[in-house]
Amino acid sequence: MKIAVCVKEVPDPGPNRRIDPGTKRMDRSGDRSLNQYDLHAVEQALRLKEAEGDGEVVLISMGTSRALDSIRKGLGMGADRAVLVSDDAAAGSDLVATATVLAAALQAESPDLVLFGQQATDGDGAVLWAAVADKLRMPVVSQISELEVGGGQATAKRQTEFGYDTIRAPLPAVLAVADSLNEPRYPSLKGIMGAKKKPQEVKSLADVGVDAGDAGEAGSRTTVIGLYPPPSRGETIKIEDDGSGAQKIFDFLLERKLV
Amino acid sequence: MSTLVFLEHHGSSIQRGALGVLAKAAQLDPDVAGVLIGSGVREIAADAGRFGAKKVFVADDPALDAPLPQPRVDVLGKLVQDQGFDTVLFGASVLAADVAGGLAARLGAGLNWDLSDLEVGDGGLVGKRSALGDTVLADVGWSADPKLGLIRAGSFDPAETGGEAAVEEIGVELEDFSSKAEMVEQAHAEQVGPSIEEAEILVTGGRGLGSPENFSILEELASVLGGAVASTRAVVDSGWYPYPTQVGQTGKVVSPKLYLGAGVSGAIQHKVGMQTSQTIVAINKDPNAPIFEFSDMGIVGDLNEIVPKLTELVKERKA
Numbered sequence: 001m002k003i004a005v006c007v008k009e010v011p012d013p014g015p016n017r018r019i020d021p022g023t024k025r026m027d028r029s030g031d032r033s034l035n036q037y038d039l040h041a042v043e044q045a046l047r048l049k050e051a052e053g054d055g056e057v058v059l060i061s062m063g064t065s066r067a068l069d070s071i072r073k074g075l076g077m078g079a080d081r082a083v084l085v086s087d088d089a090a091a092g093s094d095l096v097a098t099a100t101v102l103a104a105a106l107q108a109e110s111p112d113l114v115l116f117g118q119q120a121t122d123g124d125g126a127v128l129w130a131a132v133a134d135k136l137r138m139p140v141v142s143q144i145s146e147l148e149v150g151g152g153q154a155t156a157k158r159q160t161e162f163g164y165d166t167i168r169a170p171l172p173a174v175l176a177v178a179d180s181l182n183e184p185r186y187p188s189l190k191g192i193m194g195a196k197k198k199p200q201e202v203k204s205l206a207d208v209g210v211d212a213g214d215a216g217e218a219g220s221r222t223t224v225i226g227l228y229p230p231p232s233r234g235e236t237i238k239i240e241d242d243g244s245g246a247q248k249i250f251d252f253l254l255e256r257k258l259v
Numbered sequence: 260m261s262t263l264v265f266l267e268h269h270g271s272s273i274q275r276g277a278l279g280v281l282a283k284a285a286q287l288d289p290d291v292a293g294v295l296i297g298s299g300v301r302e303i304a305a306d307a308g309r310f311g312a313k314k315v316f317v318a319d320d321p322a323l324d325a326p327l328p329q330p331r332v333d334v335l336g337k338l339v340q341d342q343g344f345d346t347v348l349f350g351a352s353v354l355a356a357d358v359a360g361g362l363a364a365r366l367g368a369g370l371n372w373d374l375s376d377l378e379v380g381d382g383g384l385v386g387k388r389s390a391l392g393d394t395v396l397a398d399v400g401w402s403a404d405p406k407l408g409l410i411r412a413g414s415f416d417p418a419e420t421g422g423e424a425a426v427e428e429i430g431v432e433l434e435d436f437s438s439k440a441e442m443v444e445q446a447h448a449e450q451v452g453p454s455i456e457e458a459e460i461l462v463t464g465g466r467g468l469g470s471p472e473n474f475s476i477l478e479e480l481a482s483v484l485g486g487a488v489a490s491t492r493a494v495v496d497s498g499w500y501p502y503p504t505q506v507g508q509t510g511k512v513v514s515p516k517l518y519l520g521a522g523v524s525g526a527i528q529h530k531v532g533m534q535t536s537q538t539i540v541a542i543n544k545d546p547n548a549p550i551f552e553f554s555d556m557g558i559v560g561d562l563n564e565i566v567p568k569l570t571e572l573v574k575e576r577k578a
Binding site: 017095133139155164237 | 269326327328329332352353354356357358359360361363364365367368369370371372373382385389390391392393394395396397398399400401402403409434435436437439440441442443444445446447460484492493495496497502508509510516517519527528538540542546549551552553554555556557558559560561564565566568569571572573576577
């Protein structure tokens, strides 16, 4: 079974993340890493491959040319190879432009299964898989908390606002997994060393057969008009517990008449 | 502006989130239309009129019974093209996100998500959203029609106008791949005990509790405070606590007077379900947990020590 996992390099979560006020795009010059939610998709792919005792796990990504630095973490965990679509003309892609590029890269691989993580920590969207599935004309199941794959089909438990659904789909299919599905393994030292030697292909838009007009800003249909600081929630107090933490919460609740 | 609102329904009622979006859309576009897609949904079309829709398109077909996204993309894609809608709005949900994402690809349309407000400016429709864990606000727009928008849960309240909607049945033609995913067993939300949505005080446990047994110390605290215990997706998926207590994107949206999170990191999916709580208190041993960024009071420490002590303090006061 060939499993493609869509992964993304994101700016490290934390106070240093920013949107560049000039370009109104995410500033990707600071510390970066593989989107933490994607690690669960990589882990699931590796477990499926190990259970079957055969197959291939391919990481598919779109990003800056330096994104391979982050993607290598997935190779260190055990994925077999990586394909990164990187092209100046793809910068600033919105949902539809991104889906067009990823679907083209995925089509070239003809995977049996396409896995996504729950969302990206930079865009906070949870919609890309559905767009990619539509482009690939494959069934899609999202928000998966339990997954079984076998006999040419996937059976997934999906969590919605109403509880857990069980949904079955024949392969090939696009599946988006929740971070509760598994605990991602840490790459071993041997894995990290071996990752450097694994095949890592960087492709241009032309290589995957996407017209430059269908990617990047030219292929996007959404815009960012302006950026503002959020309204303050008022003062936030953060205290290191020195044994008086409970008392401090109690005093605070008293002050607000909550006890 | 010609606006269509996706009226998600569950059983025989239209979702509150969808009705809220409908109310907002009716302010921006008095001729707003809604669409109901499902099996046996004809009967609830009148509800859409009462909540502000001037027209309701109904796609009623047994093949649309299960709440799966792709058949809905087929129906919406054709309807938007045939009727020339320039704006399509969704109240955020698991189903709506998948429908909106698929529809964006189908129509080559722009989709903005997590919108907390909409307004019409000189340059047309503008969406308001927060980004990067709500550390920045953005005005977002669309460079082409149709414009698709997913609205953050709880942004707008439904408004009962008492109007009547014209109902138009539409045909259902499904793509071959759209019916491949099938529902084996559909969730039936069970209500156990009092709803966490009604509690004025919520003590919420997350993965940081370390084990399901530790919920007992939260139950004791909730009991002396006169509140209820809530949970996060991580602990529900792990089977530590029942699903009806889950707060967040795929759980309940709550707005208590006091939200006290113990071992809750405050990931964005959880935050969208509790950010309107009046007072937020957090206990977490990780000083970098995002919840500290939006807590009124945060203690970096061991909840196993702090929670029982706090319970004792509250007990003493009440005694």
